[in-house]
Amino acid sequence: MSIREMNQEECRDLLVRLGFGRLGCANNNQPYVVPIYFAYDSNCLFGFSTAGQKIEWMRSNALVCVEADEVLGQDNWTSVLVFGRYEELPDNPKYAARRLDAHALLEKRTFWWRQAIATSQTRSEELRPVPILYCIHIDRMTGHQASPDK
Amino acid sequence: MSIREMNQEECRDLLVRLGFGRLGCANNNQPYVVPIYFAYDSNCLFGFSTAGQKIEWMRSNALVCVEADEVLGQDNWTSVLVFGRYEELPDNPKYAARRLDAHALLEKRTFWWRQAIATSQTRSEELRPVPILYCIHIDRMTGHQASPDK
Numbered sequence: 001m002s003i004r005e006m007n008q009e010e011c012r013d014l015l016v017r018l019g020f021g022r023l024g025c026a027n028n029n030q031p032y033v034v035p036i037y038f039a040y041d042s043n044c045l046f047g048f049s050t051a052g053q054k055i056e057w058m059r060s061n062a063l064v065c066v067e068a069d070e071v072l073g074q075d076n077w078t079s080v081l082v083f084g085r086y087e088e089l090p091d092n093p094k095y096a097a098r099r100l101d102a103h104a105l106l107e108k109r110t111f112w113w114r115q116a117i118a119t120s121q122t123r124s125e126e127l128r129p130v131p132i133l134y135c136i137h138i139d140r141m142t143g144h145q146a147s148p149d150k
Numbered sequence: 151m152s153i154r155e156m157n158q159e160e161c162r163d164l165l166v167r168l169g170f171g172r173l174g175c176a177n178n179n180q181p182y183v184v185p186i187y188f189a190y191d192s193n194c195l196f197g198f199s200t201a202g203q204k205i206e207w208m209r210s211n212a213l214v215c216v217e218a219d220e221v222l223g224q225d226n227w228t229s230v231l232v233f234g235r236y237e238e239l240p241d242n243p244k245y246a247a248r249r250l251d252a253h254a255l256l257e258k259r260t261f262w263w264r265q266a267i268a269t270s271q272t273r274s275e276e277l278r279p280v281p282i283l284y285c286i287h288i289d290r291m292t293g294h295q296a297s298p299d300k
Contacts (some may be wrong), residue, residue, distance in 0.1 A: 022172045030233070033173075033183055065182050066183070083180070112218060
């Protein structure tokens, strides 16, 4: 197996195509990792969630990491790592235009809504599935691709 | 889609079966997420790596999170979340017995060695592929299973 570094365009292409990865956030140096769906656009990853631990943690510490990979075999995989910052897009006039753009991207993946709502059903608190829209601003991005030896 | 909480035995079974997940560590509240292979035994996840950023970060902050999931479809998936602490198993007499046990588990997955060595080839530093054996002590573990509506 050999591993090579991917360039920025290749990293972006993988993020656009996969739209799925694992988000890492941290609170008092305790990391927390959850699977997320996202849409890539303009150096941002747009995501969607109901209220919960990851939203609370990202509100208190905006530093996040997103890892997205495609594993075809033990010696045949691609992995992209994003370091970025969380920004919430609340439902008020200041964010109206960006929310519209984000919704247009998210509408292509309607199952996000179903998943966010279903997740809230497992919680004991009486949480209404309030939709929270956010974007991860990409500060730095790296990628590696492994290929089997010929 | 409905989502239910898994019990501890179900969580363990998934970790044993998958042996693959994403490890989150953090340094100065910056999270970092990487795919890892592991072997579950006695409330620990044993792993293997060459020197690098994740090892350096876990040495300075032992708090970690491991997420392992099996996605069969958008409404048909299982995800287990482990909160734990990193402990290195260095090559000295104090750790000899535990290293033997860990090696016995790891030998069942010989490709780990290949992957760890190949990863080191991509680094610009002149790093020798020094094998570092570690375990993640599981402090807390939760799991969720989503099933499609009938």
